[in-house]
Amino acid sequence: MTIPTSNTLMLTEKAMEQDELLVRRLKNGDHEAFESLVEAYRPRIYATLYNLLGRYQEAEEAIWDVFSEIWKSIGRFKGESKLSTWIYSLTTHVAYHRRRKRGATAIPFEEIEPNVAAPSNLETDVLRHEESRLVEKGISALPESLRVPLVLHSIAGLDYEEISKVLKLPVGALKTRVWRAKLELKKVLEPWMNQPST
Amino acid sequence: MDESTLNLTCLQVAEYRELGKALPEALASHWESCADCHAVGEIDNLLEHYAPPKMSGYSRERLVEITKPKLPQANWWRYAVAAALACLIGGNLYLRRPPAFSPVAILPQVRSHGSISVPAVSLPVSSVMVAVVEGSCVMRQPGQSSWKPLHPQDRLTPESTITIPAKGRLRLTYPDGTEMVLLGNTQGTLDTITSSADGVDAFFLVRGKIFVHHHGNPLVILTADSAIEAIGTEFSVHQEKSSTHVRVFRGLVRVKLVSSENSAMMRENEELRFAPQSKLAVKRFGVQQVDPWEKNEIKVSYLKEGRMVETLRRVPKHLNSPHLAPVQRLESKSVQSLENHSQNYNRHANRLETKLEDQMKNFEEHARKQQEKLLEEMKDYDQSVGR
Numbered sequence: 001m002t003i004p005t006s007n008t009l010m011l012t013e014k015a016m017e018q019d020e021l022l023v024r025r026l027k028n029g030d031h032e033a034f035e036s037l038v039e040a041y042r043p044r045i046y047a048t049l050y051n052l053l054g055r056y057q058e059a060e061e062a063i064w065d066v067f068s069e070i071w072k073s074i075g076r077f078k079g080e081s082k083l084s085t086w087i088y089s090l091t092t093h094v095a096y097h098r099r100r101k102r103g104a105t106a107i108p109f110e111e112i113e114p115n116v117a118a119p120s121n122l123e124t125d126v127l128r129h130e131e132s133r134l135v136e137k138g139i140s141a142l143p144e145s146l147r148v149p150l151v152l153h154s155i156a157g158l159d160y161e162e163i164s165k166v167l168k169l170p171v172g173a174l175k176t177r178v179w180r181a182k183l184e185l186k187k188v189l190e191p192w193m194n195q196p197s198t
Numbered sequence: 199m200d201e202s203t204l205n206l207t208c209l210q211v212a213e214y215r216e217l218g219k220a221l222p223e224a225l226a227s228h229w230e231s232c233a234d235c236h237a238v239g240e241i242d243n244l245l246e247h248y249a250p251p252k253m254s255g256y257s258r259e260r261l262v263e264i265t266k267p268k269l270p271q272a273n274w275w276r277y278a279v280a281a282a283l284a285c286l287i288g289g290n291l292y293l294r295r296p297p298a299f300s301p302v303a304i305l306p307q308v309r310s311h312g313s314i315s316v317p318a319v320s321l322p323v324s325s326v327m328v329a330v331v332e333g334s335c336v337m338r339q340p341g342q343s344s345w346k347p348l349h350p351q352d353r354l355t356p357e358s359t360i361t362i363p364a365k366g367r368l369r370l371t372y373p374d375g376t377e378m379v380l381l382g383n384t385q386g387t388l389d390t391i392t393s394s395a396d397g398v399d400a401f402f403l404v405r406g407k408i409f410v411h412h413h414g415n416p417l418v419i420l421t422a423d424s425a426i427e428a429i430g431t432e433f434s435v436h437q438e439k440s441s442t443h444v445r446v447f448r449g450l451v452r453v454k455l456v457s458s459e460n461s462a463m464m465r466e467n468e469e470l471r472f473a474p475q476s477k478l479a480v481k482r483f484g485v486q487q488v489d490p491w492e493k494n495e496i497k498v499s500y501l502k503e504g505r506m507v508e509t510l511r512r513v514p515k516h517l518n519s520p521h522l523a524p525v526q527r528l529e530s531k532s533v534q535s536l537e538n539h540s541q542n543y544n545r546h547a548n549r550l551e552t553k554l555e556d557q558m559k560n561f562e563e564h565a566r567k568q569q570e571k572l573l574e575e576m577k578d579y580d581q582s583v584g585r
């Protein structure tokens with residue numbers, strides 16, 4: 001366990017103050033605050049949704065559901081958890097809802113769509129990178145109970161405490177699940193890791 | 199080594215590596231020999247270089263769309279049927295705009311109020327002002343989900359929803375001088391009624407009780423079941439759970455039921471209690487029955503003036519209330535009242551003194567008579583013995 005230094009404490013306090021201010025502005029219906037929230041959270045929420053849903057088109061639709069839900073429900077946010085925790089619980093809820101609606105538990109390995117809609121060549125190149133494609137494929141092939149903690153931890157960048165609040169699971173169980181998810185991912189990717197992509 | 203111990207050690211290794219710390223000797227040896235830990239390490243490296251996908255771009259129009267207040271979709275066929283019926287019957291057609299974004303109540307979207315006719319006026323709703331606030335009265339503006347506290351001199355925008363707490367009270371002033379007092383536990387929305395030609399100020403009473411002192415411009419109080427049109431009047435409307443209670447203290451009020459063509463004209467000192475399907479039977483009420491609070495009066499019975507002022511003094515915030523301005527004037531009378539107490543005492547003492555004097559006089563008189571009687575008896579005795 002890391003002992004927080006005074007600098008990290010100050011940074012945390014500052015971030016919390018900024019969150020509080022942002023929430024207050026959002027509750028007052030401030031459109032600019034909403035836009036800054038979208039700017040700040042859009043990339044990570046999109047990456048999370050993409051890895052949870054496995055289809056970029058669906059993720060692009062789902063992200064607006066998340067932001068719409070944030071705008072409608074911000075009045076119910078009581079500040080008992082971090083804003084990011086609350087936002088990611090909405091995100092996972094939207095993803096679960098979409099997957100349930102779709103009726104499929106996982107997309108077949110070969111059907112995973114690479115994200116080809118990036119606006120610049122550089123980003124396209126990066127996204128077409130073999131490793132990234134393999135990771136995307138592998139994550140989508142994982143069962144939901146392992147995929148969600150792994151995505152929230154390794155892609156959304158949430159710490160275990162936050163994921164515990166989002167998924168309502170104990171921290172120890174989450175650590176085990178993330179570890180198992182990585183092990184499963186390795187097994188899924190094993191045949192592909194030493195072969196060139198088709 | 200069993201599986202659980204292996205997992206625990208592997209988890210410890212994973213945690214150390216995640217934090218970027220050097221492994222202790224025991225864990226380092228495990229790391230050297232454990233295939234699973236190596237597999238996880240490889241995945242960690244992959245994830246480290248993994249570039250999360252990016253959106254193809256987002257439109258600000260979509261943001262505007264999300265934050266825009268969403269009006270409930272109008273049922274065009276209901277409007278068409280109502281318009282056709284209005285043409286056939288020959289009445290005016292009133293359409294009520296539903297409250298934006300989060301309606302406080304579901305109302306029929308089409309209202310036909312038949313014979314209620316209102317002259318054309320501009321819409322003064324935007325300049326309704328808060329005159330007096332007591333308690334933590336709050337307001338919610340259209341399209342917003344949060345409530346804001348109300349303060350004196352605040353200006354209310356159309357379609358603002360107002361909520362008065364149990365111990366609160368709010369006085370609104372319209373530009374034409376019309377005053378509306380919202381009593382405790384009341385909720386309502388500032389509104390307008392648009393007819394085929396004009397717009398009229400309206401107040402949609404969801405629950406609770408209001409008192410209206412009306413001047414000039416037309417004003418309609420809407421409840422779920424009725425439209426109550428003020429015609430230069432002073433009246434109160436109490437929206438109860440299943441019925442509405444209207445009392446008129448001055449002028450005229452026309453009540454029109456939404457569910458039927460029934461309407462009734464109410465005059466001074468008349469009251470009407472009705473449910474959606476009931477008949478409109480107007481009754482007279484005695485002036486004595488009027489709640490003095492509805493007329494901003496305090497009525498006191500069988501209580502000495504000085505005692506009343508002493509009672510009010512115990513709750514000084516009441517004396518600061520602008521509603522009790524006349525009572526503050528009463529306070530100056532209280533001094534006289536207290537002086538009256540001493541006057542009363544003096545008068546009482548004087549009365550006692552007089553009574554005592556009278557008793558003394560009576561006693562002296564009685565003593566004198568007794569003395570005279572005794573002297574006469576002594577004389578009679580002397581004569582009998584031949585002295």
